[in-house]
Amino acid sequence: MSAPADVPTEPAILASKLTKRFGEITAVDALDLELVAGRIYGLLGPNGSGKTTLIRLLTGLAKPTSGEARVLGTVMPDREILGRMGYMTQAEGVYAELSVWENVRFFGALSGRSDRESLESALRVVDLSDRRNTPVLELSGGMRRRLSLACALVHKPDVIFLDEPTVGIDPQLRVQFWEYFRGLAADGATLLVSSHVMDEADRCDELLLMLHGKLLTRGSPAEIRQRVGVQDIEQAFLKLDPLPTPAPAFK
Amino acid sequence: MNLRRTAAIARRIGEFFRRDHRTLALMFVAPIVIMGLLGWVIRDQRPPASTIAIVNDAGPTGDVVRGRISSAATAAGFGYRDDITTDDAARQAVKDGGINVAVLLSVDGSTPRVVIVTPGLNPAEDSARIGDLRTVLSGAFAQSGPIIDQETIYNQGGSFFDAFAPALVGFVVFFLVFVLTGISFLRERVGGTLERLLATPVRRQEIVLGYSAGFAFFATLQVALVLVFVLGTIHIASLGPLPEINLGLGVASAGSPLLAFVITLLLALSAVNLAIFLSTFARTEFQIIQFIPLVVVPQVLLSGIFWPVASLPGILAPIARLMPMTWGIEGLREVLTKGAGLEATTVQLDILVLAGMAIVLAVAATLTIRREVV
Numbered sequence A: 001m002s003a004p005a006d007v008p009t010e011p012a013i014l015a016s017k018l019t020k021r022f023g024e025i026t027a028v029d030a031l032d033l034e035l036v037a038g039r040i041y042g043l044l045g046p047n048g049s050g051k052t053t054l055i056r057l058l059t060g061l062a063k064p065t066s067g068e069a070r071v072l073g074t075v076m077p078d079r080e081i082l083g084r085m086g087y088m089t090q091a092e093g094v095y096a097e098l099s100v101w102e103n104v105r106f107f108g109a110l111s112g113r114s115d116r117e118s119l120e121s122a123l124r125v126v127d128l129s130d131r132r133n134t135p136v137l138e139l140s141g142g143m144r145r146r147l148s149l150a151c152a153l154v155h156k157p158d159v160i161f162l163d164e165p166t167v168g169i170d171p172q173l174r175v176q177f178w179e180y181f182r183g184l185a186a187d188g189a190t191l192l193v194s195s196h197v198m199d200e201a202d203r204c205d206e207l208l209l210m211l212h213g214k215l216l217t218r219g220s221p222a223e224i225r226q227r228v229g230v231q232d233i234e235q236a237f238l239k240l241d242p243l244p245t246p247a248p249a250f251k
Numbered sequence B: 001m002n003l004r005r006t007a008a009i010a011r012r013i014g015e016f017f018r019r020d021h022r023t024l025a026l027m028f029v030a031p032i033v034i035m036g037l038l039g040w041v042i043r044d045q046r047p048p049a050s051t052i053a054i055v056n057d058a059g060p061t062g063d064v065v066r067g068r069i070s071s072a073a074t075a076a077g078f079g080y081r082d083d084i085t086t087d088d089a090a091r092q093a094v095k096d097g098g099i100n101v102a103v104l105l106s107v108d109g110s111t112p113r114v115v116i117v118t119p120g121l122n123p124a125e126d127s128a129r130i131g132d133l134r135t136v137l138s139g140a141f142a143q144s145g146p147i148i149d150q151e152t153i154y155n156q157g158g159s160f161f162d163a164f165a166p167a168l169v170g171f172v173v174f175f176l177v178f179v180l181t182g183i184s185f186l187r188e189r190v191g192g193t194l195e196r197l198l199a200t201p202v203r204r205q206e207i208v209l210g211y212s213a214g215f216a217f218f219a220t221l222q223v224a225l226v227l228v229f230v231l232g233t234i235h236i237a238s239l240g241p242l243p244e245i246n247l248g249l250g251v252a253s254a255g256s257p258l259l260a261f262v263i264t265l266l267l268a269l270s271a272v273n274l275a276i277f278l279s280t281f282a283r284t285e286f287q288i289i290q291f292i293p294l295v296v297v298p299q300v301l302l303s304g305i306f307w308p309v310a311s312l313p314g315i316l317a318p319i320a321r322l323m324p325m326t327w328g329i330e331g332l333r334e335v336l337t338k339g340a341g342l343e344a345t346t347v348q349l350d351i352l353v354l355a356g357m358a359i360v361l362a363v364a365a366t367l368t369i370r371r372e373v374v
Helices: A051-058 A080-084 A100-110 A116-125 A141-153 A171-186 A221-228 A233-240 B003-019 B021-044 B059-075 B087-096 B123-140 B160-191 B193-198 B204-231 B257-279 B285-289 B291-302 B316-320 B324-338 B345-368
Strands: A011-022 A025-036 A040-044 A066-071 A085-088 A159-163 A190-195 A206-211 A214-219 B051-056 B079-081 B101-108 B111-118 B147-152 B234-236 B245-247
Touching: A011 A051, A011 A190, A025 A051, A025 A066, A025 A190, A025 A214, A040 A051, A040 A171, A051 A066, A051 A159, A051 A190, A080 A085, A085 A141, A100 A116, A100 A141, A116 A141, A141 A159, A141 A171, A171 A190, A206 A221, A206 A233, A214 A221, A214 A233, A221 A233, B003 B021, B021 B285, B021 B291, B021 B316, B051 B059, B051 B087, B059 B079, B059 B101, B059 B111, B059 B123, B087 B101, B087 B111, B101 B123, B111 B123, B123 B147, B123 B160, B160 B193, B160 B204, B160 B257, B160 B285, B160 B291, B160 B324, B204 B257, B204 B345, B257 B285, B257 B291, B257 B324, B257 B345, B285 B291, B291 B316, B291 B324, B324 B345
Parallel strands: A040 A190, A040 A206, A085 A159, A159 A190, B051 B079, B051 B101, B111 B147
Antiparallel strands: A011 A025, A011 A066, A206 A214, B101 B111, B234 B245
């Protein structure tokens, strides 16, 4: 799959020598990255490889120790540009006492989009329209993830970070999600989806394989298989890991 | 009953304490702090320098008695004003704060009669002074003891509770708002919603102001209800088997309930912002509850509910002046018991300080919310 032709070529996300250290640990290590609009990028890596820290650096929730991250041409952290970004965290991050509708409206309002049509379309995507008045407390785990996704997308952001978006989502809805993601990319959005579900990797335009805070390799799923000479992306990590330590387990 | 399972649960608690050092420390530190504070305050507090005036309406014998009382009182550490010579002037002086106690001497038949007049603002303060004074009086009357009556300027005919009610209003509101806001904001921090909030264009000040406004709305309702319940009373007639009851405490209020409302609301706002600020230092709801013995209990002991702030020993008096509850309770007493209005400088000062504290705490709360969490 390739990007639509009418998409601007300047990078939506640009990282140069991006580094984040926590004491002794270097979570993101002098990472260079250039992602263009209109594509879905899969961010793959085992636990502790630095995926979430990278996303936090790109959303401005963490400050780089050195280097720079730019989103839509703006150096992060920057408050204003956050209105054009959507972030679905790994944690549920929704209010348990509030209803589905109230949650979406709240996050929509903070991002500057709380008109009825936007809220309704966000709920339609995650198939929660008929649950709008249900308090989150009464939703199943999967439904809460869906609501969390709706809250991240309600303001129709240009750059979307999804940290493990399909955990706990049943296969049918997962297919539906990916169709929706594909639609967003076709409209020019940039999606960075972290995942450890390998069959989802094949739905991305391009994969970023991350290990020990560094980018091991990037390319389309087929390219990576071919280049590394493996059938399975998981094996690519084992093969590409520069350190002699045993590769960390996937969760 | 399975001992092994019971033991497993007990062991789990032990492991929890071993992991949560703060809780463990609190179990040992908090009682020492609280008992130490209580011991210090109760042992070493001295009523602020008391000044008395003695008015004699009992003729020549009274003059002799007055001489004895005044010298005994001076020896006992009382200040003595000899320029006040009428009952009315003495009562007025107690009201203005020129003297703390007026002693009015008269003769009832052949029995000497003494009326002790105190302000009636703080029952504990009054009884401390009256206690000292009784010792002085018992030495001054040689044989037959006099009839001793007590009289207060404010809160006349009110019970002990009436005098305490303004302080209790301040305490109840501060305590509940503090705990609720603390838990609520902590849940934002640990539940991932704060992180999510910070990934939107929202400003930190907007979060703190929004919180203040949201809680202030419910605090307003709460304060209004508490004041109506404390000050008002409705008689409900006996209905069938139900006995007749009076709903509401019916505490006599000398001043404007609206002004009391403003003071209590400012106190509640301080509680909101203090709770947001402190929630940074807690990682679980459990740890927020732990702030109660550290933040709320010292305020209960030092804010003048039981002992007047001026009587606190050592550095405790200035420390008490740093606590929002001290100013809130002082203001509520001024308004509800004394009937002071907005023109009274004490009330103005209380409102200004409370507003200032609410603002300072709001800034502190804002600073603890960081977009770059790490």
